[in-house]
Amino acid sequence: MNEEREIRVAEDQGGESLVxxxxxxxxxxxxxQREIRRLRNYARGLEEENQRLRTMMAETVFGGQGQERLRLFYDQGYHVCPAQFGRVRGSQGCLFCLSFLEKRG
Structure with missing residues (x-):
């Protein structure tokens, strides 16, 4: 809104003010544009960190008693299927996770 007012004032005062x-x-x-670049870089950093955390979580799950840990993560509301691994599942079931757990069990 301020920009519109500034342009109207500039039009009233002549071309030089419009410039x-x-x-x-x-x-x-x-x-x-600078702020968009900053936010884009921040989002990339978050995505990279998220991927590192998922990798760490996968290593933890598959080390040792993997099947039991996978079931525990699934029961706590996280995906254990490869496509969504580590993402919050919520209260809804996931056929891919269940199929994955059955194959591994």
């Missing part, structure tokens, strides 16, 4: 308003708007767009 200044456009330059200010361009600076704001550049700031938004």
């Amino acid at each position: 200044a308003a456009l330059a200010a708007l361009e600076l704001k767009v550049m700031e938004v």
